[in-house]
Amino acid sequence: MENISLRLLENAVEELNKLPGIGRKTALRLALFLLSQEREMVERFGNTLIGFRNNIRYCKHCHNISDTETCPVCASPKRDRGQLCVVSDVRDVMAIENTGMYDGLYHVLGGLINPLAGISPSQLNIASLPGRIQQENAQEVILALPATPEGDTTSFYIFRQLKELPVRVTTLAKGIAIGDDLEYTDELTLGRSLSNRVEFKL
Amino acid sequence: MENISLRLLENAVEELNKLPGIGRKTALRLALFLLSQEREMVERFGNTLIGFRNNIRYCKHCHNISDTETCPVCASPKRDRGQLCVVSDVRDVMAIENTGMYDGLYHVLGGLINPLAGISPSQLNIASLPGRIQQENAQEVILALPATPEGDTTSFYIFRQLKELPVRVTTLAKGIAIGDDLEYTDELTLGRSLSNRVEFKL
Numbered sequence: 252m253e254n255i256s257l258r259l260l261e262n263a264v265e266e267l268n269k270l271p272g273i274g275r276k277t278a279l280r281l282a283l284f285l286l287s288q289e290r291e292m293v294e295r296f297g298n299t300l301i302g303f304r305n306n307i308r309y310c311k312h313c314h315n316i317s318d319t320e321t322c323p324v325c326a327s328p329k330r331d332r333g334q335l336c337v338v339s340d341v342r343d344v345m346a347i348e349n350t351g352m353y354d355g356l357y358h359v360l361g362g363l364i365n366p367l368a369g370i371s372p373s374q375l376n377i378a379s380l381p382g383r384i385q386q387e388n389a390q391e392v393i394l395a396l397p398a399t400p401e402g403d404t405t406s407f408y409i410f411r412q413l414k415e416l417p418v419r420v421t422t423l424a425k426g427i428a429i430g431d432d433l434e435y436t437d438e439l440t441l442g443r444s445l446s447n448r449v450e451f452k453l
Numbered sequence: 454m455e456n457i458s459l460r461l462l463e464n465a466v467e468e469l470n471k472l473p474g475i476g477r478k479t480a481l482r483l484a485l486f487l488l489s490q491e492r493e494m495v496e497r498f499g500n501t502l503i504g505f506r507n508n509i510r511y512c513k514h515c516h517n518i519s520d521t522e523t524c525p526v527c528a529s530p531k532r533d534r535g536q537l538c539v540v541s542d543v544r545d546v547m548a549i550e551n552t553g554m555y556d557g558l559y560h561v562l563g564g565l566i567n568p569l570a571g572i573s574p575s576q577l578n579i580a581s582l583p584g585r586i587q588q589e590n591a592q593e594v595i596l597a598l599p600a601t602p603e604g605d606t607t608s609f610y611i612f613r614q615l616k617e618l619p620v621r622v623t624t625l626a627k628g629i630a631i632g633d634d635l636e637y638t639d640e641l642t643l644g645r646s647l648s649n650r651v652e653f654k655l
Contacts, residue, residue: 297499
């Protein structure tokens, strides 16, 4: 008996195993699934993901991901430019869009302040926020961050940065459950917490 | 409010969503994970999977997947050519190799007889089995198929095909739990059921 080495399979499993939440057993199952598909399907699969990574852009205004220099939300004449909704990441934009209860603009931070993980305010899209508020002449900034210690820290930090500006700073109503991430909140709850947003208080 | 369309992201999510067990939420998470990686990583990821699909071969003797025309097991002079272990698919070969208790050859059927799913014996690598037994001058055929109705049906069918040949037909000892697939059986149990294999009886 010796180890049977299947280099091609081993490489494929290793690559799939890099995905979050995909262990070696699942990676093997996925690799064998791809093997059972038409060559054209697997080529489209691989090339679509490569093209996605290589061609995606970040909106120069709100930092949301976009196919173009300015994302569809920022480019839309129908959106209310008086409202800026500050979110942690791209999935939160999708979650709020899915509620159908918000027609303002977004500002995507690209994460949350987290000293333990070494993420400081300078690594997030926070410094550009005051300038953007003035440029859009926004009347209100909605802090739509998760109800977690990192989310609270980030809300507090941003509130302090904005306190000299003539802008109303609100936060999501605590209809969202403590400890939850936005993307897992049901649309009704998330929509209601947008409607019931309250003044940010220390 | 209008639907924000992100074609590149949507395409990537759609492709990942084709994988078994990966829903749309997970696909979105995986797509955003790929976005956070270096371009080179994503290119290697996609191209490895495409190369895997395009370059993998099936061993012309045992139908196991292989980098070469003859797989490492069939090519090895150390394997006992008197034993042929009949398995449903490639993962079962790996499971048995991992027990370290088998040093014979394999014969991969590529599935199980399943009339409800429209899989008949002619779609599996069964017809080539008698010829292979004669060619290798095999003394024993071990039916290492799952203890499921489909596995039993397939074992029975193969046993009938081989009954005129001067070969001992054995099956795995019922150490494997009824209803289980081989790949999930722990190595000790699977190894023991190989040692304790018994004559195939109707």
